[in-house]
Amino acid sequence: MKNVIYFIGICLMVACSKDSIENDASEEFPGGATTYNSIFSGSYEQPASNLNANELAQHASGDKLFSNSFVANPSTVNPGLGPIFNNVSCVLCHPKNGKSPQPFSGSDLRGLLFRVSIPRADESQGPMPVPGLGTQFQHRAIVGTTSEGQVQISFQETTHTFADGSTYSLRKPIYTLTSTTATIPANMMVSPRIAQQVIGLGLLEAIPESVILAKQDINDADNDGISGKANRVFNPILGVFELGRFGWKANNATLLVQATDAIHQDMGVTSFVFPQETAYGQVQDDGLADDPELDSLDAIDLAFYTQSLAVPKRRDFNSSSTNNGKQIFFNIGCNKCHTQKYTTGNNTAFAFLNNQTFYPYTDLLLHDMGPDLADGRPDYLATGTEWRTPPLWGIGLSELVNGHTNYLHDGRARNLLEAIMWHGGEAEAQKIKVSQLSKKDREDLVKFVGSL
């Protein structure tokens, strides 16, 4: 009842626009019936709470593949690593299914990798490979082979001031890539990307395409400074262009493509989706045309694992400071990109995803985030300044699960407030409004985001 009155109050204030705040009691369970109800360091590693016995078995099989370390051929177990790769297992980059910490040095990149390409005339197509390096920089190689090169990281720190006079600093990483096996072209574009959390992705995959497309406002017709745009990317399984949903630039269409792309580019393991080694045609190529290294059913189980991971229950739901922070989040307009709520229909890919109401806080659209966050490397329709709005659910558990609070596409933000203060471009107005908040309101905003 209290929620209903609250909601009516808000409706009067903002004329009940479709962006208005919704204070459903069910939001305490952000993944609907998939939500996992205990909070501990393993909270990102739980199967959706509504799986049946067969689904639980398939989830367990995918779980094993996600944590297995792959090794170089020949091997009877987990073969196919390399010849060049970034890491040897999914979980080493996505620790406990969470975000990787920002690395301090190129000698241990953890879950950070670099996409590379050279410009091409038509930006509606995928990135153009760099001769000798392809579209991803693999800094490791199996014994007897040379990797594509090394990365150096340095940092540039700047100090900024809130309206109340207190200061904060932002630390920008600078990456230098060197190679002994290829000549790095002067026009090479580099996109640093950190491993994301992988919870709740089945629900994001189940959002009807029409719902996401309806949120686009490419020419900012409503004149609010925000112009979300959907990515359209090539799906090699179906051989067609589809709505992009996954990755920092919404550069992958489905979780099956995402999983097989990851094991291919990040680990060097071929599959029915990507049958050709990433080293093909390069000095690291062994010249053999092998069968796919990952079994097709294993590929499907691996994707299923990410389709069926639970979202943890909210913490600190309904405290007065969390509620104040939520109010500020909506008043400022954070929800214009971080869309609160969706409902699935009754014909998703899996029964356990049907008819769920869930709260991911993302529109899955691309936004220009300004020059400071820009990577300068287009990815299908995403320009060099655009990024996909990341889901915020579970984000407050990073510290408990992963022991760090690094956020944004390369992990540069050292806490939630820094992540917010890095916003620019289409979110410049929201960033400025945050800088004008009182200390208490700023803390409540961060508290609300941390309760998601």
Ligand code: HEC
């Ligand atoms: C070298 C580190 C690394 C390894 C190994 C790795 N990932 Fe990732 N993963 C990333 C990065 C970086 C991203 C973001 C990629 C992008 O923006 O395109 C990502 C993104 C994802 C996403 C999309 C998440 C989202 O919210 O859109 C999924 C799913 C995923 N990885 C699954 C896997 C699976 C399955 C494996 C093992 C086969 C794997 N990853 C191995 C680094 C890694």
Ligand code: HEC
């Ligand atoms: C114009 C769209 C837009 C608006 C408005 C916006 N965001 Fe974001 N947000 C993004 C995008 C895109 C990113 C990813 C940027 C990157 O990684 O470089 C992001 C990243 C974040 C992150 C880090 C997430 C992660 O997984 O690393 C947080 C936290 C966040 N936003 C909170 C907020 C808050 C709070 C507000 C309101 C003050 C807000 N955002 C307003 C688009 C937006």
Ligand SMILES: [Ca+2]
């Ligand atoms: Ca291989």
Ligand SMILES: [Ca+2]
């Ligand atoms: Ca490469």
Ligand SMILES: [Ca+2]
């Ligand atoms: Ca707009």
